[in-house]
Amino acid sequence: MRQPTLEEVAARAGVSKMTASRALRGARDVSAASIEKVKVAAEQLGYVGNQLALSLSSRRTNLIGVVIPSMSNIVFPEVLGGIIGGLEGSGLQPVFGVSDYDLDKERDIIRNMLSWQPAALIITGLDQPEETRKLLRQSDIPVIQIMDLDGEPIDFVVGLSHTQAGREMAEAILASGRKRIGYIGSAVDRDKRAIKRRAGFEAVLQDNGRYFVSVETSLEASSSRLGRDLTGRLLARHPDLDCIYCSNDDMAAGSLFACMKLGRAVPDDILIAGFNGLEITSALPVRIATSTSPRRAIGEQAAQLALAAMNGNGRDLARRIELRAEITLGDAER
Amino acid sequence: MRQPTLEEVAARAGVSKMTASRALRGARDVSAASIEKVKVAAEQLGYVGNQLALSLSSRRTNLIGVVIPSMSNIVFPEVLGGIIGGLEGSGLQPVFGVSDYDLDKERDIIRNMLSWQPAALIITGLDQPEETRKLLRQSDIPVIQIMDLDGEPIDFVVGLSHTQAGREMAEAILASGRKRIGYIGSAVDRDKRAIKRRAGFEAVLQDNGRYFVSVETSLEASSSRLGRDLTGRLLARHPDLDCIYCSNDDMAAGSLFACMKLGRAVPDDILIAGFNGLEITSALPVRIATSTSPRRAIGEQAAQLALAAMNGNGRDLARRIELRAEITLGDAER
DNA sequence: ACTGGTATCGATACCGGTATCGGTAACGTA
DNA sequence: TACGTTACCGATACCGGTATCGATACCAGT
Incomplete structure (x- = not known):
C-alpha cells in the first residue's frame, strides 16, 4: 500500500530495475517494446519516483x-x-x-x-x-x-547600485528645483540597501551644499501606514518642506496619503519620492517620483x-x- | 576537496560512522567524550551533513x-x-x-x-x-x-467561506443604504475565490430584489491599475453608481484612485468595497470597505x-x- | 566459420546516511 | 564468583535509485 518503487514497476513490466530506470528517464539502450511495457506498468501503479534516491545516487540535485x-x-x-x-x-x-x-x-x-x-x-x-x-x-x-x-x-x-540609485534621485530632485528636502526611513537598522540609497542621496546633497532639513526614521518594517505617520510628524515640525525622500514606495504611498489628507498639492507643492516603482505608483491619482528597480x-x-x-x-x-x-x-x- | 562525509568525520574523531552519526544527532548511547571528539572533528572539517542520505535512509523528510x-x-x-x-x-x-x-x-x-x-x-x-x-x-x-x-x-x-464573505459584504452595504451598485472583476476565468465572493454578493442582492447595475471584468490579473481603468469605464457609463464592489483590495485601491481623480467623494458619494484588508487600506486618505481575510x-x-x-x-x-x-x-x- | 560491431539488458557496486542488533566492558548484586 | 544490567560502540543491512561494465544476441562483412 506504500508508494510503489521502481523495483515493483520493473517486476510488473517483466524487466530489470535498471531497464525500467532507463525507460522512464528516456535514456538510450532500451528497446521501444521495453519502454512501452515499463510506461504502462508505471502508469498502472501510479509510480511517482523518489528524488531523494535519485539525487543521492546520481550525486546531483535539481x-x-x-x-x-x-x-x-x-x-x-x-x-x-x-x-x-x-x-x-x-x-x-x-x-x-x-x-x-x-x-x-x-x-x-x-x-x-x-x-x-x-x-x-x-x-x-x-x-x-x-x-x-x-x-x-x-x-x-x-x-x-x-x-x-x-x-x-x-x-x-x-x-x-543602490548608492547610485540614491545619488541619481537626488540629482533629479535638485535639478527640478526642490530645496527643502526631508527623509523618512523604515527598518533603519536592517535594510542595508535603503541605507545605501540614503547615503548616495545625502552625498549629492552635500556636494551641493545641502542636507536633509529633517529626518524621521523607525525600526519598524516599511509600510504605507508607517510612511503616513512619519510624514505626519515630519510635516508637523517642518510644514515648509517641498520634497520628501522615502526609503521605498510603500513608505512613499503612505507619505502621499498623509499629504492628501493635509491638503497638500502633490507634486506641485511637495514632491514625494520613493524607490522600487511598485505597480501602485502607476495608478495613484497624482504622480510620485520613484526609481523602478528591475x-x-x-x-x-x-x-x-x-x-x-x-x-x-x-x-x-x-x-x-x-x-x-x-x-x-x-x-x-x- | 569535496564536502566531507560523516565517514571522514568519524575517522578523524577515531570512532565509527555510527557513533559519529549518533553524536551529531544528540542520540543516546554515546559517551560525552565521544560526542566532544566528533563535534570537534565535524567543526574542523566544516561538516554539513547530507539531507538526501538522511531522508532516504530514515524514510522521512523535514x-x-x-x-x-x-x-x-x-x-x-x-x-x-x-x-x-x-x-x-x-x-x-x-x-x-x-x-x-x-x-x-x-x-x-x-x-x-x-x-x-x-x-x-x-x-x-x-x-x-x-x-x-x-x-x-x-x-x-x-x-x-x-x-x-x-x-x-x-x-x-x-x-x-468566500461565498459567505461576499454575502456579508452585500448585507452590510445594503444595510448602509446603498442602492446602485456596480462590480469590477479581475482574472474572472481563474480566480475561483473571487468568483465565489461575487456569487455570494449577488445572491444577497437578488434576495433583496436588486442586481449589479453594471459590471466590468477582465481576464487580467488584479492590479490597482486595472481597478482604476475598469472603474473609469464603469463610471463613464453609470455615473450615478453609489457603490462599487471590487474583486479584491488591489482593484479597490485603483478604483478609489479613479474616483479621486474624478472628484467623487469617497465614501459619502460613492462607496468602494474590496476584499482582503491589505495593509494599504489602513493608510489611505479616505476609508474604503473591505473584509480582512485572516x-x-x-x-x-x-x-x-x-x-x-x-x-x-x-x-x-x-x-x-x-x-x-x-x-x-x-x-x-x- | 570467424570477427567485429551494435543493440539491449542486467548484476553489481555504490551514493551517504540511519536502523537494528549483537558484542564488550564495567559495574552492582546475590 | 557468577550473573544480570547498563553504557557504549560498531558491523551489517538497508533506503531507492543510478553508474558502470560485462554478457548476450543478432547481424554484416570477409
Whole structure:
C-alpha cells in the first residue's frame, strides 16, 4: 500500500530495475517494446519516483536554494517570480528561505539548504559576515548574490547600485528645483540597501551644499501606514518642506496619503519620492517620483546565470551583471 | 576537496560512522567524550551533513510542500509568511511552488513535490480536478487545503467561506443604504475565490430584489491599475453608481484612485468595497470597505495542522478549521 | 566459420546516511 | 564468583535509485 518503487514497476513490466530506470528517464539502450511495457506498468501503479534516491545516487540535485530577507515586502516575491520564470523548463526546483533581515538566521538557512546539496544558491545582498561566506566558499557550488552591487561579491552578482540609485534621485530632485528636502526611513537598522540609497542621496546633497532639513526614521518594517505617520510628524515640525525622500514606495504611498489628507498639492507643492516603482505608483491619482528597480529581471538573470554556471561554463561568464533603476520624477502631468 | 562525509568525520574523531552519526544527532548511547571528539572533528572539517542520505535512509523528510497560485498578489506571500512562522522551531522546511492559477501546472508541481517525499502538503483552494486528487490520495500524506471552504475537501481544510464573505459584504452595504451598485472583476476565468465572493454578493442582492447595475471584468490579473481603468469605464457609463464592489483590495485601491481623480467623494458619494484588508487600506486618505481575510492565521494554522497530522494524532484532529473575514465598511470617519 | 560491431539488458557496486542488533566492558548484586 | 544490567560502540543491512561494465544476441562483412 506504500508508494510503489521502481523495483515493483520493473517486476510488473517483466524487466530489470535498471531497464525500467532507463525507460522512464528516456535514456538510450532500451528497446521501444521495453519502454512501452515499463510506461504502462508505471502508469498502472501510479509510480511517482523518489528524488531523494535519485539525487543521492546520481550525486546531483535539481534544487536551487534562494534566500530572501522578507515575504511581506512585495518586491521579494516579485524577484522570486522572476527566478521561477527564469528556471521555467529547466527542470530546476527553487527552494526558498526567508531571513527576516537577520544575518544569523540567514546563515542557519544557508547551512540547512546546503545539506540538501543544491546545485546553486541565490542569496540577497552582499553583506554576509565572514562565517557565512566561508560556508558558501566551502560548498563549492555557484553562489549568486542579488539586488545589490555595492560590496564585495563572493562569486556572481546580479543587481544594481543602490548608492547610485540614491545619488541619481537626488540629482533629479535638485535639478527640478526642490530645496527643502526631508527623509523618512523604515527598518533603519536592517535594510542595508535603503541605507545605501540614503547615503548616495545625502552625498549629492552635500556636494551641493545641502542636507536633509529633517529626518524621521523607525525600526519598524516599511509600510504605507508607517510612511503616513512619519510624514505626519515630519510635516508637523517642518510644514515648509517641498520634497520628501522615502526609503521605498510603500513608505512613499503612505507619505502621499498623509499629504492628501493635509491638503497638500502633490507634486506641485511637495514632491514625494520613493524607490522600487511598485505597480501602485502607476495608478495613484497624482504622480510620485520613484526609481523602478528591475526586480523581476534580477530574478530572471540570476536564474539564468545559475543555470549557466551549473553547466560548467563557469569560466567565461560575466561575474557581475549590472541592471539599472529607471527614474520617473512625476513632475510632469501624465 | 569535496564536502566531507560523516565517514571522514568519524575517522578523524577515531570512532565509527555510527557513533559519529549518533553524536551529531544528540542520540543516546554515546559517551560525552565521544560526542566532544566528533563535534570537534565535524567543526574542523566544516561538516554539513547530507539531507538526501538522511531522508532516504530514515524514510522521512523535514519537507512540507506548499503550492500557491501566485506570487504577485501580496496575499499569498503573506500566507507563506504565516506558514513559515507556524513551522518555526519545528525543524520543518517549506518548499514552495507557484501554479499561476493553472490547474495542470498545479498537478505537475504536486507530482514533482511528491517525488521529494514531503511529510505533508499544503495546497490552495478546493478546486483540484480528480486527477490531482487521486495523486494526493495515493501519496498517503496529510494534505491541507487552504484559503477556501466552499467545496469538497480531500483531507484537512483551513480557510474561510468566500461565498459567505461576499454575502456579508452585500448585507452590510445594503444595510448602509446603498442602492446602485456596480462590480469590477479581475482574472474572472481563474480566480475561483473571487468568483465565489461575487456569487455570494449577488445572491444577497437578488434576495433583496436588486442586481449589479453594471459590471466590468477582465481576464487580467488584479492590479490597482486595472481597478482604476475598469472603474473609469464603469463610471463613464453609470455615473450615478453609489457603490462599487471590487474583486479584491488591489482593484479597490485603483478604483478609489479613479474616483479621486474624478472628484467623487469617497465614501459619502460613492462607496468602494474590496476584499482582503491589505495593509494599504489602513493608510489611505479616505476609508474604503473591505473584509480582512485572516491570511497569516490561515498559514499558521495550516502549518500547525500539518505538524499535528504528521505526528500521528490524525484521528482526533479537526478536519475543518473555519476562520472568518472581518468586515470594515469604512462609512464611519476614523 | 570467424570477427567485429551494435543493440539491449542486467548484476553489481555504490551514493551517504540511519536502523537494528549483537558484542564488550564495567559495574552492582546475590 | 557468577550473573544480570547498563553504557557504549560498531558491523551489517538497508533506503531507492543510478553508474558502470560485462554478457548476450543478432547481424554484416570477409
